[in-house]
Every structure is written in C-alpha cells, then in structure tokens.
Amino acid sequence: MSLTYTAPISQDGLASPRRYLAVAFLLLAIVVVVLDGAIANVALPSIALSLQAQADSTVWVVSAYQLAVLVAILPCGALGEIYGARRVFLIGVALFTAASAACALAGDLPVLILARFAQGLGAGAIMALAMMNLRQALPQHMLGPIIGINAMIIAISSAAGPGIAGAILSVASWPWLFAVNIPLGLVVLFGGGLLGHVDGARRKLNAKVLLANTAMFILFFSGADRIATAPISGAALIVASLACLFGLLRLERNSDVPLIPTDLLAAPAFRVSVIASVFCFCGQMLGTIALPFYLQHRLHMTPVLAGLYMMAWPAATAVIAPVSGRMANRVKTAWLCSIGGGLMALGLLVAGLTPPDPRGIAFLVGAVIAGLGFGLFQTPNNRILLLSAPKARSGAAGAMQGTARLLGQTLGGISMSIIFATLPLATALNFAVAISGGCAAMASMVSLSRARYEVVGKSGAT
Numbered sequence: 001m002s003l004t005y006t007a008p009i010s011q012d013g014l015a016s017p018r019r020y021l022a023v024a025f026l027l028l029a030i031v032v033v034v035l036d037g038a039i040a041n042v043a044l045p046s047i048a049l050s051l052q053a054q055a056d057s058t059v060w061v062v063s064a065y066q067l068a069v070l071v072a073i074l075p076c077g078a079l080g081e082i083y084g085a086r087r088v089f090l091i092g093v094a095l096f097t098a099a100s101a102a103c104a105l106a107g108d109l110p111v112l113i114l115a116r117f118a119q120g121l122g123a124g125a126i127m128a129l130a131m132m133n134l135r136q137a138l139p140q141h142m143l144g145p146i147i148g149i150n151a152m153i154i155a156i157s158s159a160a161g162p163g164i165a166g167a168i169l170s171v172a173s174w175p176w177l178f179a180v181n182i183p184l185g186l187v188v189l190f191g192g193g194l195l196g197h198v199d200g201a202r203r204k205l206n207a208k209v210l211l212a213n214t215a216m217f218i219l220f221f222s223g224a225d226r227i228a229t230a231p232i233s234g235a236a237l238i239v240a241s242l243a244c245l246f247g248l249l250r251l252e253r254n255s256d257v258p259l260i261p262t263d264l265l266a267a268p269a270f271r272v273s274v275i276a277s278v279f280c281f282c283g284q285m286l287g288t289i290a291l292p293f294y295l296q297h298r299l300h301m302t303p304v305l306a307g308l309y310m311m312a313w314p315a316a317t318a319v320i321a322p323v324s325g326r327m328a329n330r331v332k333t334a335w336l337c338s339i340g341g342g343l344m345a346l347g348l349l350v351a352g353l354t355p356p357d358p359r360g361i362a363f364l365v366g367a368v369i370a371g372l373g374f375g376l377f378q379t380p381n382n383r384i385l386l387l388s389a390p391k392a393r394s395g396a397a398g399a400m401q402g403t404a405r406l407l408g409q410t411l412g413g414i415s416m417s418i419i420f421a422t423l424p425l426a427t428a429l430n431f432a433v434a435i436s437g438g439c440a441a442m443a444s445m446v447s448l449s450r451a452r453y454e455v456v457g458k459s460g461a462t
Helices: 018-050 060-083 085-105 109-137 140-171 175-179 181-194 207-226 231-251 268-298 303-310 312-327 333-353 361-387 391-422 425-448
Strands: none
Touching (some): 018 085, 018 140, 018 175, 018 181, 060 391, 085 109, 085 175, 109 391, 207 391, 268 303, 268 333, 268 361, 268 391, 268 425, 303 312, 303 361, 312 333
C-alpha cells in the first residue's frame, strides 16, 4: 500500500503541500543511500571476523556496491526517461530495500557481496532519478535552494555515517547496519505515490549499448583497483575500458537520445558543468584521503581526534550549501563556482602544506575554507547542470551528474594509489595535497569559462 496521487504536473511543479512531502521522501531516500555508503567501511573489520574472511576479500563488500552504482546509473537515467522517473526510482528503492534485507541475513561473504551489488543497482536508480523527480515536483525558482539543502543533507550524512556505524556496532552486530535501511526504505515506498508522474517517451534500449556500458565500467573499475600494485595489467584494463567507450559512442552515433548524453554535452553550460565536477570531485577525493594521514603522521593525532578534525570540512559544506543555492538565483553560476573552486584550492593548501601546528589551528582553518568552497561550488554547478537540460532529458542529466562525481572520485583514488606506491609518505602527502588543490583550481577556471555567455534572470542563472 502507498500514498498515490495522479493529478497532472503543472509548469510550476506539484501543488502544495504535496510538493513538500514529495521532496521529503526524495531526500530521505538520498540520505539512506549516502549513509549506507558511509557506514560500510566501518563495518569491514567486524564482517571479516564474523564471517571468518580475509581482510582483502572483505574490501569487495564496498567495491561491489561502488561498481554496481557505476554500471547502473546511466541505464537507470535512460529507463527513467522511457518508463517514467517515479516508477524506475521506486523500483530502485524496492531493490535497495530488499537487498539490504539480504545483506542483513547473509551467512557468508559471497552472498553478502552479491547482495551489496544488488544494493548498488538500486542505489544507481535512486541517484540517477532523484534530480529528475525533484525537477518534476518543484517550480524552477525553488530548485536552487532545494539542491542546496540536498547538498547540506549529503554532507551531514557523510560526516555522521561513521559515527552512526560506531554507535550501532557498540550495541549490535554488523547485520544491523544494513537492517536499519529496511524501515526507511519502506517509508519511502509508502510515500512514493506522492511523487509526480509523467509518462515516459517510449523508445528501445540497445542491448549492445548496455553491454558496452557494463563492460566499460567493469574494466575501468578493475583497472583502477590494481593500477598501483600491477600497473601494466591495470593500465591495460583501463585502455580496454576506453575501447568500450569508443565502441559505445559509435553504436549511438545516430541516436537522438544516447545513453552517454552527447546531445546534452554539446551544450556548453552542461559540458562545462560536467568537466568542472570531475575536477572538483577528483580534488575532493585526493584531499579527504591525504589529509587524515597528515593529521596522524605530521600532527601525531589519534584516529578518533583526526576524525573529529576532518568533520570541519563537511560541517562547513553543510552551512554554505543552502546559502549558495539561494545565491544562484541572483548571481552568475560561473562566478559562484569559480570562487568556490578557488576557495577549495586555497583551503586544501592551507590545511595540508602549512608548517605543522600541534593544535592543528591552521588545518582547521584550511578545512573550513575548503568545505565552504566545496559547498559554494557544488550547489550552483549541480543546479545549472540540471537546468541546462530539457525536462524530458532530466534522467540523463541526473545520471551524468552522478557519473561525473563517481568518475572524479575514482580518478582521485587512482591518483592517490599511484602516489602512495611511488613516493615516500612525507613526499606523497605534500604531492597529493598539491595535486588536490590543483584539481580544485582547474574546476574554478573551467567554471569561469562560461561567464561570457551566462545570464541571470528572475529564475536564476542560465
């Protein structure tokens, strides 16, 4: 049973208060997915001990989830456009919830890894279509603030995830980390009928295209996973993934609605937003991996204290994200994103390259600046990425937004693995922070390139 409304959607979105209830259920689904990704890492030692598994094997509990999201996100965006965003989104929620139950009941590691892969497929649908459902629910002038609130919620959830996992593990066993998703998923399913429903544009998905997309991400992820330990085979797998990308583009060269949205990427605003997002998330991943090492090895902090200091970044992001969403209605997105990327670069360099301070004051100042810059960049960038696509292509736009984030984070992870494998720790930290700041600076410069054709109207920058 679910709450269901079938009234048509106007140009101003859903009627009030339905629109606010729909947004609440969408944000709840996003929180569940973000928390699930944030708490899994903490559970790995407990899972290895409970299931009598090797530590390196349990890493696939995390990797299987990430790989499934990469494989699913672009096809799910296309499926949302074909069959309706609400329908595919709720199928994703149902799959995620059922897979969470399977994770909680898993009695051995292979079953758990398979269940986590299924969870990732459901999460891919949620990530791909949350923005399309938001766009159908809200008038355009409300999208900036809501995207800002969404960024704030993601930042808070990411920061709170390890703490929540620790609290659950202090009173219960690891299966409860996955079991808590079940009631939350059921709540979203119950309220899913409140989401706006728009009939899809019926078209076929080419099986060869889906196969090429799956092979591309599996090969890329596998190559990234081994690039530091086996560089030749890792590089070969990445080259093979690029060959799959080339084949995928050839298969879709005559398609009006390609899986990889080359039609949207032809628009400068969309293309610049995607490129800037990849740079920004690459820098973010490099920074969030390198800075904890800086705290523990340079400032000699305990892991617990280092974790507390690292919370300065997401806390600052949570504060600025909703503010930047409102600012995007009045100020050019190019300027906001450029300033945000510049602040992020400055903060990273201050946090990681200033002379060691036993109290970590310089680090905290840098982390706050980086977090403010990250939040100031992300909300306007995501907003313009979404609004620069036609409504009928919102599924592809949302999927491309998620793909840019995952691609940037994966590239950051690959870079960090190579840096750690080839340089002494002290040199590696300095180099990683410098590269991280450079990526943020590139995001700033790429964003600034669209200032010349961007205008600000009553509904915001376009």
